[in-house]
Amino acid sequence: MRHLLFGLLALILLVACEKPVEPPPPPRPALVMQVADSATETAMSLIGQVQPRYESAQGFRIAGKIIERRVEMGARVSKGQVIARLDATDSQLNAAAAAAEVASAEASHALAVAEVARQRQLFAKKFISASALDIKESELKESSARLAKVKAQANISGNQTQYTTLTADRDGVVSFIQAEPGQVVAAGDVIVRIADIRTVDVLVAVPESRMAEVKLQAPVLLKMWADQQKTYTGIVREIAPTADAATRTFNVRITLENTDAAVKFGMTAGVRFAAPNAANDSSVLIPSRALTANNGKSQVWVIDANNHAQPRAVETGEFREDGVVIRSGLSTGETIAIAGVHTLTKDQLVRPVMETKP
Numbered sequence: 001m002r003h004l005l006f007g008l009l010a011l012i013l014l015v016a017c018e019k020p021v022e023p024p025p026p027p028r029p030a031l032v033m034q035v036a037d038s039a040t041e042t043a044m045s046l047i048g049q050v051q052p053r054y055e056s057a058q059g060f061r062i063a064g065k066i067i068e069r070r071v072e073m074g075a076r077v078s079k080g081q082v083i084a085r086l087d088a089t090d091s092q093l094n095a096a097a098a099a100a101e102v103a104s105a106e107a108s109h110a111l112a113v114a115e116v117a118r119q120r121q122l123f124a125k126k127f128i129s130a131s132a133l134d135i136k137e138s139e140l141k142e143s144s145a146r147l148a149k150v151k152a153q154a155n156i157s158g159n160q161t162q163y164t165t166l167t168a169d170r171d172g173v174v175s176f177i178q179a180e181p182g183q184v185v186a187a188g189d190v191i192v193r194i195a196d197i198r199t200v201d202v203l204v205a206v207p208e209s210r211m212a213e214v215k216l217q218a219p220v221l222l223k224m225w226a227d228q229q230k231t232y233t234g235i236v237r238e239i240a241p242t243a244d245a246a247t248r249t250f251n252v253r254i255t256l257e258n259t260d261a262a263v264k265f266g267m268t269a270g271v272r273f274a275a276p277n278a279a280n281d282s283s284v285l286i287p288s289r290a291l292t293a294n295n296g297k298s299q300v301w302v303i304d305a306n307n308h309a310q311p312r313a314v315e316t317g318e319f320r321e322d323g324v325v326i327r328s329g330l331s332t333g334e335t336i337a338i339a340g341v342h343t344l345t346k347d348q349l350v351r352p353v354m355e356t357k358p
Contacts, residue, residue, distance in 0.1 A: 030350035031339035032303055035284050035330050043272055044213050045322070048204035050224075050267040052195035053237075053255065056170060059191045060086060061163040066183045071192070073177055077168040083192050084179045086164040095161050098154035105147040112136075112143040172196045175265060200259045202234065202269050205249035207321055213273055214239060220254055225268045233257045234271075284330055285323045290338040291316065300330065301337040301344050303352055309337060309344045 064086035071083055119136040122128045176193035185191065202222060206214055216239060222232040238253040254271060256263065290300055291314075298316045301309045314329030330336070337344060338355060 027307065027349045027351040029353050030303065030309070030337045030344070031355055032335050032352045033286070033290075033338050033355045035286070035332055035334045035336060043274060044206075044210050045270060045272045046204050046206065048202040048222075048254070048269045048271045050263055050265055050269055051201050051203050052172075052175070052197070052265055053199040053201045053253075054170070054196040055172075055175065055193055057190045057193050058083070058166060058169060059187075059189045060084075060166055060185055061187055062086070062091070062160050063186050064090070064164060064184070066179050066181055066185060068181060069177070069179045071174050071177065073174055075174045076197075077172060077174060077194060079168055079171050081168045083166045083168055083177075085166070086185075088161055088164040091157070091161040091164055095154070095157040098150065098157040101150040102147075102154045105143070105150045109140075109143040109147045112140040116140045166191060168194055170194055170196055171198075173265075195265060200256045200263055200265075201237065202254045202256065202271060204252045204254065204271050205244070205247060206252050207249055208243055209320065211239075211250055214250075214252055218274065220274070221272045222254070222256065223270045224263060225270065227262060228270075230262070232259070232263070232269075283317055283325050283327045284332070285320075285325055286330070286336065287323050287338050288319065290336055290341060291324055292341045300326075301341050302330075303335040303337060303350060307350055307352060309346070309348045309350055311344075311346060 066084055067087050068085040069083070071077060071081075077083070116133075116136045116139075119128060119133050123130065123133045172194040174192060175195040177191065179185075179191045214236060216236055218236045220234045220236065222234050223230070224232070234254040234256050236252060237255045240251040243250050286300070291298055292301070293299065294311065294313075297313050299311050299313045302312050304310055312329055315327045317325030317327045319325075335352060337350070344350075
């Protein structure tokens with residue numbers, strides 16, 4: 001009986017000293033992406049800005065003091081609509097002075113015409129010499145020239161009275177205005193910018209290494225960041241002949257074909273160009289951070305159907321601004337890790353978190 005008690009006591013002590021079995025660690029979260037086909041993944045995608053194709057900068061043709069402004073920023077205007085007015089007092093006085101000059105010149109011209117007529121009668125009767133008649137005819141020509149001059153000046157003064165009113169030269173929307181009552185402006189100062197809303201462009205800066213993929217009149221797809229559910233179509237209208245000196249990129253303008261009221265100037269747009277040689281190219285594009293090296297060979301981490309990480313050697317192509325081209329080793333539809341790849345181990349259980357693209 002005593003041996004039995006000692007045995008039970010020893011068994012209880014052994015059970016009490018055993019360490020509890022630790023549960024396996026939870027799967028590690030891993031940011032992943034699904035490998036897309038070549039036509040989708042290698043197509044160049046860039047960010048652009050919505051701009052008007054036509055925008056006019058307008059100002060007064062004469063200097064003066066602004067006394068009235070009739071439009072605000074963002075207002076829609078029609079061709080001929082009044083934008084602002086200058087104080088027309090000085091212009092009206094100049095026009096009145098010019099009209100008085102015309103009246104004076106007309107009176108002088110009429111007198112010169114009468115004098116020549118009388119001189120011709122006297123010359124016919126041999127009462128004056130030909131020299132005296134020539135002097136009067138010369139005075140008539142001078143009077144005619146002076147009359148024409150003051151009439152032209154009067155027309156200029158009359159036009160300047162009209163220049164005190166600034167009107168819109170096109171239908172559009174006011175994208176900039178700087179005109180306050182009391183402000184004194186010089187001739188030619190930009191007062192307002194009017195953007196044509198009927199034709200909309202998207203300006204994109206294309207890296208010099210990708211210029212071979214951009215062609216005039218090529219179709220593109222666009223999505224506004226404000227509403228990515230709707231897709232717009234566009235045509236490459238203009239390619240800058242020289243690169244920007246600061247960014248070394250080429251400005252490319254794309255004209256939207258199906259613009260609507262939801263597209264506003266200044267919006268950000270995603271632009272996707274057609275993939276070059278997509279039909280004959282089996283390569284795929286992945287982020288550069290998804291690529292790692294093992295014994296001098298490039299590899300990626302593929303997440304299998306059981307969510308285990310498996311290393312796989314791949315053949316790399318060119319390195320670009322938007323990632324690295326994989327020529328072989330990956331297939332469309334496979335899932336790869338794209339973050340923290342240097343800390344993964346073979347057969348490691350992970351919890352895939354799919355990358356979300358804007």
